Amino acid sequence: MLCVGSRGTGYIDMATVTIKMLAGKLNLSTATISKALADSHEISPATKQKVLQLAQELNYVPNAYAGSLRRHKSKTIAVVIPEVADSFFSLALNGIEEVALAHGYHTLIYLTHEKLEREKAILKELANGRVDGLLMSVTVETGTFDHIREFNKQLPVVFFDRVCPEIETAQITTNDFECGYLAAEHLIQAGCRKIVLLSVSNNLSITSERAKGFQKAVLEHQLNGVFCRVVDCNEDAAQNYEIIKAMMSQPDRPDGIIATVEKLTIQIYLACRDQNINIPRDVKVICFSNQPSALIFDPGLSTINQPAFEMGRAAARALLKALKNSSLLLADESVEIPSTLIARGSTKM
Amino acid sequence: MLCVGSRGTGYIDMATVTIKMLAGKLNLSTATISKALADSHEISPATKQKVLQLAQELNYVPNAYAGSLRRHKSKTIAVVIPEVADSFFSLALNGIEEVALAHGYHTLIYLTHEKLEREKAILKELANGRVDGLLMSVTVETGTFDHIREFNKQLPVVFFDRVCPEIETAQITTNDFECGYLAAEHLIQAGCRKIVLLSVSNNLSITSERAKGFQKAVLEHQLNGVFCRVVDCNEDAAQNYEIIKAMMSQPDRPDGIIATVEKLTIQIYLACRDQNINIPRDVKVICFSNQPSALIFDPGLSTINQPAFEMGRAAARALLKALKNSSLLLADESVEIPSTLIARGSTKM
DNA sequence: CAATTTTACTTAATCGTTTAAGTAAATTTT
DNA sequence: AAAATTTACTTAAACGATTAAGTAAAATTG
Known part of the structure; x- marks a missing residue:
C-alpha cells in the first residue's frame, strides 16, 4: 500500500503518533495514557502494560514542545560562546x-563571534521558554552586563572561562592570575629579561588576571617596566602579524613572549621565522593553548594548558544542579580548576 | 518595591509577558495581538502601533514552543556529528x-562520539517535532542505515563529509577520490615508492573513496602492492602510536604516509621522532587535515585541506532551502566542494 | 439609499501534553 | 451492612500561541 502524493514534501506525517492516537486505539482517555507513560500509581499494572506495549509498537515519542509548554521546562540549555573553532571552546563544548546528555538535556549552541550585539540579541531571544538555563563565555567586547543581569533575573546562568564576576552566579575558572605569574616566572628562569605579554584589547577578567600575574612576576624580579609590558592585539590575524613583526624588529625587541590567546601562536611563529629570529634562542615563547599538537610545532610550543573539557563539565554540572534544585545558590558552585604549564622547545634555555 | 521570597529559585517569573497579558492591558483579544505582531492586514495601523509599542516596552518575546506546537515547525535544526574537538567539525559547525542564524534558525548539537548506538538514540528522540531537519556526519560504525531512513521518512536530512550515498538526499562532499589520488601522486613525485595509507577501520564512504584514489595512483605507477597498502588504525591514540611504530620499525618500512584522519598526525610525528626516522628525509607525510597550525609543525605538515566551513554552510543552506520549499528534491542539492593540497616540509624531496 | 463590500476586530478551536478535580466501582473498615 | 477509603479511571482546563470563522460598523457601489 503505497502512499505517495504527486506534490508536497515527500515526508510522511503518518499522523505522527500522539497520546490521543494511543488513547483512541486503546479506548482510554489521554489522561490515562499520559499517566501510564509516566508510570503513575493511579494506573493499574495491566493498563500500563498495554499502553507501554502499544507505544513501543507505534514508536511513540512524546512531542517535546507540548510538554515544554505545559511544564514550563524545556530540558534544553544554551551554550553561548565566542567561537567554536578554538581548542578551548570545542573541548569545553564536548x-x-x-553532561547535558547524561541528564537528558538538549544543547543549543550560539556563536557570538566576539560581538556584544550578537550576545545581547541571543540572550533576548532566549528569555522566553526556549531554554531552562545558559552557559556562557562572554565576548571580548562585553564591558556592560545589563543584558546578562536582565536574563539572569529570569533564568540561571553559569559562566565558564571568560567569566563575569559582576554577576552573582557560578563562575567556572582556571587559575589565570597564577598562570600569568607562572608563565612569566618560567621565562625569567629561562633567562628572559624583556618579556611582553600579548593580549587582545578587551574587557575580559581572565586576560586582566593573567596580566596581573605577569606584572607581579615582573615586579618581584625588578625587571625593567619599559621592556616588560602588555601589548594589545586584536581579532584580525593579518594585523596581529604586523603588530608582532613591528615589535620584533625594534632594537630593544623582547626576548620572551607570553601569548594569552591561542590564535596568536601562529602569527608569533610566522613573524619570527620571516625575520630570522630564532625561537627559542633569540626569543622564548609560551602560549595559553590547548592544542594537542603543540608538541610537534617547530619548535615544540610551551603551553599553559587549560582544563577545557573539565571546565565545560563543571559548568554544565553546576547549571543542571541548579535546575534540579531550585533553592541552590549558584554563586556557591564557583570552582577554579588549575591549568598546567608544559615546557617544550620554545622556552628552552 | 522589592520582590524577594524567602525560598524558591530567586528567579522572577514576573508573570512572563504573554500575548494574553498584552491583550489584557490594551483591552483587545489575543487574536488581535497575535495578528498585529505578525503585521496582518486585518489590523489597523493605529492598533498595530499600540501593540508594537507595548510589546517593546514590556520586552515581549513570543514563547517559542507555543508557536512550534501550533505550527508544527520548530525553527530548529540538529547537527549530529562524531565529535567537535576536531578542526573539520568545528569549522563545519561554524x-x-x-547560515542557521541568518535564517532565524536555532541549532541543537549532538555528539555521537563515533557510537552507532548513540546515533540511533538521537535520531529516535528527534523524530517528534523538536527539529525541522537534520545535518549529519555519520559515525565510523554506521554500516546500516535503517535508523536514518526511518527518520528521513519524516524529516529532511542532509549529509556532509561523512555522507551516506545509500540515502537519497543531499550529500555535501569534497573530492575525496581525487584527493586520495593526488596525495599519492604528490608522494610519488617526491620520490616515494612504498606508500601506506593510514585509515581507521570503518564503513565510511569518504575513507574508501580516498583509498580508491590512492590505489589508482599506485596502479598507474605500477608500484609494488606489497608495500603500497592500506593500514587500519582505530580510535585509541596509544594503540595507533604502537601500530605506526611497529610499521615504521620493519625493514621494509614505508617511505611515504598518507593519513586520512587528522588525529593520526601526532602519532605519526611522535612515532618517527621516537625512532629517529627523519621526516621528510626517511619518510614523507601528508595528512587530511584542516589545522591552520600545520605550517608550524616540525616539519611543516603537507595537508589536504578540506573546505570545512564551506561544507558546513552548503549543508545548512541545502537543508534550509528544503525547509522553505517543501517540493524541493534534496538529492538535487548535492555538491562537491574541492579540497586543496598544500605542500609543506613534510613532503619535501 | 439599499445592497454590497471592506475594515477591524472577536470568538473559539486547535496544536500535544499534563494535571487538578471529579466519579463510579471495588475494597476496607468499624 | 453502612460508612469510609482506595483504585482506576475520565473530564476538562490549562500552557501560549495561531487561525478559521463569525460579526458589527464603516465605506463603497450601483
Missing part, C-alpha cells in the same frame, strides 16, 4: 554536551 | 551556525 564536556558540556557529555 | 559554517552551519552562521
